[in-house]
Amino acid sequence: MTDRSPAPGxxxxxxxxxxxxxxxxxxxxxxxxxxxxxxxxxxxxxxVLAGEPCGCGAGFALCDFWRRxxxxxxxxxxxxxxxxxxxxxxxxxxxRRIPRMxxxxxxxxxxAYRRVYTAAASVAGSRLVxxxxxxxxxxxxxxxxxxxxxxxxxxxDPRAVAHSWRRSVERPEDGRPMTRWGPIRTSLHWTAQxxxxxxxxxxxVPVTRxxxxxxxxxxxxxxxxxxxRLGLDPAFPHLDGSLATLGPAHTASGNPMRFTIGPVRxxxxxxxxxxxxxxxxxxLTKPLMRRYGYRPGDLNGGVPMRGGEEAA
Ligand SMILES: [Zn+2]
Numbered sequence: 393m394t395d396r397s398p399a400p401g402x403x404x405x406x407x408x409x410x411x412x413x414x415x416x417x418x419x420x421x422x423x424x425x426x427x428x429x430x431x432x433x434x435x436x437x438x439x440v441l442a443g444e445p446c447g448c449g450a451g452f453a454l455c456d457f458w459r460r461x462x463x464x465x466x467x468x469x470x471x472x473x474x475x476x477x478x479x480x481x482x483x484x485x486x487x488r489r490i491p492r493m494x495x496x497x498x499x500x501x502x503x504a505y506r507r508v509y510t511a512a513a514s515v516a517g518s519r520l521v522x523x524x525x526x527x528x529x530x531x532x533x534x535x536x537x538x539x540x541x542x543x544x545x546x547x548x549d550p551r552a553v554a555h556s557w558r559r560s561v562e563r564p565e566d567g568r569p570m571t572r573w574g575p576i577r578t579s580l581h582w583t584a585q586x587x588x589x590x591x592x593x594x595x596x597v598p599v600t601r602x603x604x605x606x607x608x609x610x611x612x613x614x615x616x617x618x619x620x621r622l623g624l625d626p627a628f629p630h631l632d633g634s635l636a637t638l639g640p641a642h643t644a645s646g647n648p649m650r651f652t653i654g655p656v657r658x659x660x661x662x663x664x665x666x667x668x669x670x671x672x673x674x675x676l677t678k679p680l681m682r683r684y685g686y687r688p689g690d691l692n693g694g695v696p697m698r699g700g701e702e703a704a
Contacts, residue, residue: 399506400513402539403622404531405524406592407546408578408585410556412604414647415658416546417524418638419607419615420622422630427516430643430650432508433481433525438645440474444565447643447650457515457642464511477504487529490588491595493536502537505530509539520624524646528588535597542622543597545589547684548604550677554578555664564648575669579676586680603684608660611636634658 403420405413421428429435430447438444439452440462446455453459453469462469480501484493509521525531534541557573573581593599600621607614612631619626630637636656643650664670674681674688681688 397510397514399510399540400518401520401623402509402534402541403520403522404534404541404543405522405526405546406528406531406543406585406589406599407526407548408553408582409526409647410553411526411546411548412607413524413526413546414649415656416544416602416604416607417522417643417646418641418649418652418656419611419628419631419636420618420624421522421641422636422639423619423624423628425518426520426522426624427512427518428522428524428641428643429508429512430523430641431525431645432505432523433485433527433530434645435508436474436477436481438565440469441471444645445651447641447646449640449651452644455642457512458644460515461508461511464514465507473504477501480504485527485529485533487527487584487588490529490532491591493529493532498533498537502533502539505534506537506539520622524643526585528585528592531589531592531597535592535595541597543589543592543599544618544622545586545593545599545601546604547586547601549664549686550579550582550681551670551673552604552661552664553582554673555670561648564651575673576676579673583677583680586684601684605660608634608658611658 403426405417407413417428420426439458443451443453445451446458448455466473480497484495484497484501513519513521531541531543554575557578561570563570589599600618602614602618611634612628615628615631616626634657636658638653638656640653641650678688
């Protein structure tokens, strides 16, 4: 028996990985009436097939929230379902297909996501869900398939992004290292993803751009501006200056920060600023950097600098 509730609005967080989407999802997800789902794009392989833990700490199959979502959406999760959606993704959800996403399998692919969103909103009792899948091609698929999606395009200085992709980070799910990219590869992906998300706004899809640096410089002002655009409660009682208090969230997959519970200090990480080929990244991404208000020749990224720990 599948869910027959009305489809919720979907807040889709887009941008290249290591740009702060997980942090933003956690901050927005504390608002009443909205539920953070993590990176739904990875739910099929990492959640359903591999049984990796939900953000609440329970294994995917043992998380009561996702068990109920699966029952409402599909009559239960199954490897056959996950393999089917992954097969559809390989045919439909590709960056190279942008901007012509129409494909005979698109409707079936998008229907699977719509069922997840609808069931999750119903189980959580919320009218909005957040999917932080990031990939522009999925945002394009959802929009082409008629999902009521508002894209929040998260941009971060590509030199900071490239620095983060160079670093060795262990996945808390299985202790294995996360994927690493060199500066050239990161620059190309940064440009492609951001251009694809920019292009989406020209197709009539609501897209709101947020700079990660602005979020950290003034979290309340940035979140209040986003709340007005997204129809969220602008109160944000979990925020006190640069200190946010996060509760548990049933995020299916994503950056290790999805497991963080309790107080988090929102401070910029400027450790990218020394000793590696950051000028190469600036040279490769210069036009878009300028478009987003970063100064390629300015190691300060064009916004007030503060030292500190990584919050992405
Ligand atoms: Zn959970």
